[in-house]
Amino acid sequence: MSYFSTSSHKAATPMPAVNAMQTGSGLRIALLGYRSHPHVGGQGIYLHYLSKALVEQGHSVDVISGPPYPELDARVNLIQLPSLDLYAVENPTRALDFKHLFCFADFYEWWSKLSGGFGEPYCFGRRLVRYFKKHKPHYDIIHDNQSLCYGLLELQKRGENIIATVHHPITRDRDIALQAATTKGHKWLINRWYNFLVMQKDVVQKLNHVVTVSKQSQQDIAEAFERSTEKINVIPNGIDTDIFKPQPHIKRKQWQLITTASSDQPLKGLSVLLNALAILRIEFPQLKLVVIGKLKPEGATEKELYSLKLIEAVDFRSGISTDELVATYAESKLAIVPSLYEGFGLPAAEALACGIPLICSDGGALPEVVGDAACLVRAGDVNQLAQAIRDLLTDEDSCNTLSIAGRVHSLQHLSWQVVGERFSDYYRNILTNARSA
Template identity: 50%
Template sequence: MAQDPTGAPRTADSSTRAVRPAAPTSATVVPLNPPTGETAPQRALHICLLGYRSAPFGGGQGIYLKYLSKALVDAGHRVDVISGQPYPHLDPRVRLIPMPGLNLFETGLGSLRFHHLSSLTNIIEWTSKLSGGFAEPYCFGRRVVKYLKRFGRHYDIIHDNQSLSYGMLELQRLGFPLVTTIHHPVTSDLRIALKAAKNWRERLFIKRWHYFLKMQKRVAGELHHVVTVSERSREDIAAAFDLQPAAIHLVHCGIDTEEFRPLPEVSKIPRRLMATVSADQPLKGVRYLFEALAELLPKYPDLELLLVGKPHAGGEADQLIDKLGLRGYIRTVSGISTEELVRYYNEAEVAVVPSVYEGFGLPAGEAMSCGTALVSTTGGALPEVVGDAALQVPVRDSQALGAAIDRLLSDGDLRCQLEQAGRRRIESLFCWHRSAAQMLDYYQTVIHPPHSTGDALENC
């Protein structure tokens, strides 16, 4: 049998087995680089973060897990991450507990093997994909409940990263101290995708794939402890899931300012634009960036766009590149290291975030933290993140996007001002040490609610 990181066997039903780790010590810890105003040191916690798919190249959820877990360890706490495939990239001090599933979006329907049929969860995942559905969050919840009921009673806090699965309600019912992050309501993704659909067949497929939203809406309404990453997301989540905004706790995302930083030894590449987007997701607005690029080329024939995120061959974004004659002006990279990403940010004269909607906007924060001048839309929470440290334009407006890029390319003094202002804003408002300290304070209110008696773990 395959072995999980603890050395225990993994069964054929894809549930991870593990030897129960030792309970956390009660030692007092002093956080590393504590933010100004942090409360007195508290007992070290043993924290379990959950993510149904968590690779950084898969989107902001994987980045969130990577850096939140690192910041929590920096603050002196023990952190395990239970994740489905594709697995996250974690700090070496963070323990990964892989929760294997079928990973059908990577391996395809043909990857099903006879031994998978011994698991009802596997069968649900496969048949859902076969019919155009997305059952990964639901199936991840089933697997996690099975694992934590057996091996998870020693955790001080369980923190789910937007699986919003029925399994989370089961953990809550069983008395596990549970916190859930909702980055933004996926109802926004559905609405934008439907608007971009070309025909009824596409709309039918999109609705089928988003059927998991029915589960998420019910689960969100019954969770006791919900946190989100921006004020805009708090408002949108409350509206989408029929919640009171005051019931949703706000802890902004952070940027690792030690990793995403200006590199004095790296020179800017003239006329280099950069965007970090999922090119085939309509809510990321890449078509408006391509249209803006096409409008700018007569004035800047040496313009180059570095696109971090490769369009699917033959997909809508790929076809648009050919339609606009941009093939020779766009360079795409994917699967790169964080070190390479930071260098690319530093090489770019201008970074662009063309999104129609962002629950937070990590690429905007990363570019600003690297000291790169930024053009951003006003989609979702982006104004909350960039403030006055970037040029902002309306969503779905390629002409306005092109005009803002043109302004920065032609005004070196303005670029320099925004480079410095962006770095200062991220350092002061959105560093991960600050975010982790706020999250730890929230954990304490969950573990020791007001008027409670005794340690919450003793009641589990």
């Protein structure tokens, strides 16, 4: 297996060590992602839009990522760090070849998967350091997207300017999963899988520069990882409002709802929405739900669909293109974000930009993101969510008001251009301080 490959419109050759602060030119920036699926989970989406925004600010940007790889703007260079990618393998037990025994990262990734752990972030860090030792590339800024691996600390010790975005502390995901667990064995497996949090906490405490996407996440990171809020900068996510926008030529389906959720992740609140849907279909039997995400066969969500007699009323769609996603928003009557907690909430921002009336929970940072442009309900409250959906289904004027308000809010507050400008200023401030230290 070749561990360093590139996929780009320009060669990924190491650049000469020219200080961009001295030349006044754009910066050389590396964005990191241990896995960057272009349509699921948000990490690949963040890398796509942030890299594009930075290029448009005049910077030269490489994305260094493990699989699945992101889809990037043509001006952004992708450097691939292949892993075993065991979640894409039909039989992970047989995924380890003899040659992999000579690579600790490969063996650790394989053994972690088989023993119930999640070793991808740690292994990405080892491969990242090896790439830097072999190719010796020069970057003014190396910006990590929540891998929070030990490799970042090693690169920082070597004099690199390392920044990490922590969207929210994954401790939240773990704690909510533990609350939903019904047996001691299940709780043990959850704790085993989230064992990487020990590494993340250590790395967050020792990095010089940490960024998050909301004031809510800033507080949560400070509490979970014991890092002062004064040492956590807030730069929100953004939305490409040229892509995520209303599609007036597409007719809305009166009884179609849309949500985005990773199946069997309690944090996303899909179970809350399904129970609300079951209540509403007694009154509105035509009501359907489109879930942007993948249904896990024989998982908790599938079992709940059968239990609530919703298996024919819910349509899961995964791997769709951005254009298809925008079209699905446009044809839906309402968007629902029922998350129990969000460090930011990209699906909420997408819905606002598309001009679809939005109902979302007050979990985490969602009130920060949507402002007055959405209908807020208590996180986890099935009856309140059902009532909010009922109200909007029967009130066209309120739907129109929310539709307009959402689009205006996205244009004024959720622009990737603004995010790119803020990161550019932040990067240059770091370089100025490093130069004067």
